[in-house]
Amino acid sequence: MDDPYKILGVERTASADEIRKAYRTLAKRWHPDTNPDKPEAEARFKAVSAAYALLSDPDQRARFDRGEIDASGAERAPPPPPGAGGGWRDWADAPGGARYRSSAGGFGDYFDESDLEDFLSRAFGGAAGGRGGAPRGPRRGADVRASLQVSFLDAARGASREVTLPDGRAVRLSIPKGAETGTVLRLAGQGMPGTGEGAPAGDLLAVLEVQPHRFFRREGNDIVVDLPVTLKEAVLGARVEVPTVDGPVTLTVPPRSGEGTRLRLRGRGVNGGHQYVVLKPILPTEPEPELEEFLKRWASRDARDPRAGMLAP
Known part of the structure; x- marks a missing residue:
């Protein structure tokens, strides 16, 4: 994911109101319902929604600015040598009207001891030690960002919706009365699992897309x-x-x-x-x-x- 500030077209010093205003302008411009003949509109809209989900959360924005997490919300690791693989899967539809994005940490053409340690740590809950036998500390899991479509009336009246996550878990989201496109709902601990013993899971961040109404x-x-x-x-x-x-x-x-x-x-x-x-x-x-x-x-x-x-x- 590109720099969320660049996606929204704002400075790193932008206020919360400036970020919200930029998001609303871009979301309206690139919403798929208003661009049926532009296949690139949906990708633009998803990128704008993901950027806003990160920057609208003060804690996540501060961590990103400090370099603790990347633009996807995942914990930053030392940069891999040239040629290392990895990346992100594209958004995928899931039951309940949500779309998700999650990490896909492939190793590509490069594989060394640190990659193996990280793989074993993910697989066995942090049992493997770091270089020289020093244990790696627990690492918080990455946040999962979902773009959740809701009807105009559900957003206006408030509603409760059950959403199925990519791993099959069903969670219930409470849509507040008067919610609008860009409203971010957070479910603590419902994101990717942490790495290492006692590591907390990430959060689920659902960015609402309010659908147009006939009248x-x-x-x-x-x-x-x-x-x-x-x-x-x-x-x-x-x-x-x-x-x-x-x-x-x-x-x-x-x-x-x-x-x-x-x-x-x-x-x-x-x-x-x-x-x-x-x-x-x-x-x-x-x-x-x-x-x-x-x-x-x-x-x-x-x-x-x-x-x-x-x-x-």
């Missing part, structure tokens, strides 16, 4: 929905049912409500926000002789030109 969209803590209304409802006013994230409610449409009229449902957003209903009057699709005949005879008292100013040079 709702989010603006900060506010929820916005476009509501079709008939011409009669828009002109005369009406009481209509409106969907919200918590179920339908009744809303009063004022008389003479034009296209784009924005009505507020107080407290129906997330985390104290509101829901805004944007009215979309719909004209009849079938012939309406009575309406057409009335409009031919009708003269509005409002003599303003609705297109005034548009044709001025």
Whole structure:
């Protein structure tokens, strides 16, 4: 994985707010749902999510800055001689809507005593000694990063989801009410096992990807929905049912409500926000002789030109 600061396009001195803002901008730009014709978008989105998962955690960011862990969250080891193998497997899908990444420590064309010691330490829980018989200290396991897709309503309402890890373990994640894309959930001790006796396991870091909804969209803590209304409802006013994230409610449409009229449902957003209903009057699709005949005879008292100013040079 490349330098997470470079992936997000921020300086190493960037504040948490600057990192969050950069992530949101890039996540929106590269989200696969908005780039169906760009195969590289998913890879970019995954890289951005992984970088944000690391830098949004103050402890992990500090350890990375000190050189204690690499960009993947794994403990740093002395650099191998030229020609040594190793690397990272690509993200893989797993049950529960999550995608995972984990280390794949191959030896490539180079193999020496230290590699064998490390292999035995991983295999037998640290029983093998280091060079000259000196025991290696326990090493914390690497964190596992997961990109977890959740529905818009689950993120808005809060939910509990069971996710299956690559090793077959099932863990339950609590999605907080009002979660948004980029929210990082941490499960301590659910990452890769540690190396050596008593070494703690790493953590599971789940970066949420909130899926778009057919009707709702989010603006900060506010929820916005476009509501079709008939011409009669828009002109005369009406009481209509409106969907919200918590179920339908009744809303009063004022008389003479034009296209784009924005009505507020107080407290129906997330985390104290509101829901805004944007009215979309719909004209009849079938012939309406009575309406057409009335409009031919009708003269509005409002003599303003609705297109005034548009044709001025």
